[in-house]
Amino acid sequence: MSNDPTALTAASSAALVKSGELDASDLFEAWLGRAELDTFGALSWIAQAGESPEQVDGPLGGVPLAVKDLFCTEGVPSQSGSKILEGYKPPYTASVVEALAKSGAPLLCKTHQDEFAMGSSNENCAFGPVLNPWDKSRVPGGSSGGSAVAVAAGLAPWALGTDTGGSIRQPAALCGIVGLKPTYGSVSRYGMIAFASSLDQAGPLTQDVTDAALLFSQMIARDPRDATSVGHQESIHLPDRRDLTGVRLGVPEELSGDGIEPGVRATFEETLERARELGAEVVPCPLPHAPHALSAYYLIAPAECSSNLARFDGVRYGQRVDPGDGLDAMYSATRAAGFGPEVRRRIMLGTYALSSGYYDAYYGRAQRVRTLIQRDFDEAFANCDAIVTPTSSSVAFPLGSRTADPLSMYLSDFCTVPMSLAGIPAISIPNGMSEGLPTGFQIAGPAFAENSILGIAHALESSIQFDRSGARV
Template sequence: MSDLTSIIREQSATEQIAAIKSGALDARELFEAYRSRAAADTFNAFTWVADEAPAALPAADTPLAGLPVAVKDLFSTEGVPTQAGSKLLEGYRPPYTSTAVAKLEAAGASMHGKTNQDEFAMGSSNENSAFGPCQNPWDPERIPGGSSGGSAAAVAAGHAPWALGTDTGGSIRQPAAMCGLVGLKPTYGAVSRYGMIAFASSLDQAGPITRTVADAALMLEHLHGADSRDMTSVGLREPIAVPSRESLEGLVIGVPAELTGEGVEEGVAAAFQVALAEAEALGASLETIHLPHAEAALSAYYVLAPAEASSNLSRFDGVRYGNRVEDADGTLLGMYTRTRHDGFGPEVKRRIMLGTYALSAGYYDAYYGTAQRVRTKIAGDFTEAFKKVDVIATPTSPTVAWKLGEKSSDPLAMYLSDICTIPMSLAGIPGISIPCGTSQGMPVGLQLAAPAFGENLLLGVAHALERTLGFDTGGAIR
């Protein structure tokens, strides 16, 4: 094992940045090491890899010191293919860069690859990608999770030190859990959505997928902020601190009965119980709580997200970007429908249909209006819970990563796998997944959630637990 490979295996992004700053590590050699690993990736984690390092890497005295970052293909990147897992956008090179990527670059990160994903972020397995499914580095016969599957696989394989993902109903937290990594979905509004191809605008948030909680904190510190180009972005209210918490003395952790019982795989439940016991050993007290609308939240999500998607995806019409397919009869309507027929995969069509139906005359109030009221109820459930507890803990996913193809013929079964992450998305509160053991030899994720803008609390608790759980996030790096 060369020195660089052992550094890639053993050091977090934070440690690598420190090594570059101290002169112990050369940023250009490190970039090239990650770039060549990404170029040789066999998990189909990448949809684009840089040909070479930029002529001038950001200087060692920038906060991120030129460290490479892998970026989910949902983010617009000027001049670099941005295809969002869709055949419709094959070859599209945006004329501008998303705010999230621009902020990371301004802080000294250097993008070395774009990562595979479910088409327009719709999916929980990365199997809905026009560029083929991505494999889980822990077991290539299994999915990496989704929709940010490529970002998680890239980091788990050591083909990126960290990655940028997006989360609408769990798309950062669930793949991070399934690949043995840390995944943070910030409070809605913390990070600008400008230039992030829209799926469900009232839910979409960008966030980090990393090896450690400290790495997630570092990336978030350079991502968040209000942006005049996204009127829903408000930034965070305080700077993100380097997490250093070791004790959980005095902390009350709520364990929702609705998300921790029936339907959770035995090995996942066991790993979750171990994590709770570790939290108690660090001084936390546990309290059973109730989120009475958690199950209804899943249904509400599968109205709201497709409804917003059906509207957002109307922009893909073969006029301004992407592929166009002309119709034989030469009409405009024919061009629209042929383009969308050819360009969209089955899951995207299904969600556009579902959303259009839910928004159509006569059904709007029964579906969309009702789902928005359920959203109020689930947000209220969390407000009540946080009167009694500081943070909430659940498994991130009821199962570990499943075998490729296992759920792809049953869309509803795939949707039900998001049950633990969706309630937080609807409430707009931050959630983090950290690895807490294995089941069937595959990583299990522990999800922690905090009140809106409680990122520092969340990261501190996650850091204390990460220390005591001691999971090797480099376990799949070869």
């Protein structure tokens, strides 16, 4: 064993704590030292040294956790990357953060994100962009970019993020780590500062697939405080799959052909070849409506955001700007000053899509397209166990290269959005390098098939043997 416990995966550390070979307080202090090495703008808050939390004898072994800014944490700034919530300290903690602490993963630090989780590059953060540890001139992806960087750079052993249209999977891919978007409803959203309520879901960002399974196993719950939470149909076990005999992987041409960078395409093909060598059958699997997923998503998500973000009115919490011209003027001035350009854009788009005379043409149509996308997946899963695609069409792109054109930024999400609309689980694992930067491989399964896709991911991960040391500080 290395003398440095922070060189281990979270699951390995947890096992050593449980066997008595590692002291959980020492582990926490060691990770505090790592968190202090952040030169990427990834962390928004770090626990105080010497204040290591009370130890809990749980399955997560005291291995501390990085948590995305948008999770409410009692007494700890929870700003969702926005100026309108700068310094906001909630009076309560999100259910999932509370549950993980009880299972033995105390809060180590919080991580920067795109404002209200709207973005694919982490450049929409009111507190500055997050930089990619593989190349600081490039973005880490978003919106859970700070969480991805914390894990990739070794500032934290594992992290919590949220995924609305790809916000866990895409930054995981761009930073060379593992990210799991669970089935919608399996994790409570109580205490997550909402973006698009029918899509938002919390999930793990981790060093490897085993860590993702371990963290996720303690996240699932039916929560009386979230009426949309359903828990899970089965308990999550640690994956041990090494071969893919008898597994049928479907490849949708719509999400793996046009628009994928050649280098990303090359690692994708290599991984498919590995899958075949491990015994999998790789079959074509059409998702005919997938090309319309982005359009539906960029109506549904802004519509829901325009409704959710109505609560930021300068009355109960957050910033207020009062020009002294009455209540309505205070609302409009507060919101204009507190929200960044991308958030304002999406609120405008969503308000338009929901406004009188346009509801049926935009939001109503988008919800019907969502039905067609869901049917595509149902039909696809009748013929294959999992669907695989590149996670992101490109490797990490240079800072500033897509900020001038919102549509080009939105198009970054085209491989991840269809699964979000269908509410199904999908995991991204690192599967190679292109231009010196990591690429990601996405594996999606039917609702509640997390054990299945974690198993497939584990078998591929064992074969790929991705070297993530290049990002560690």
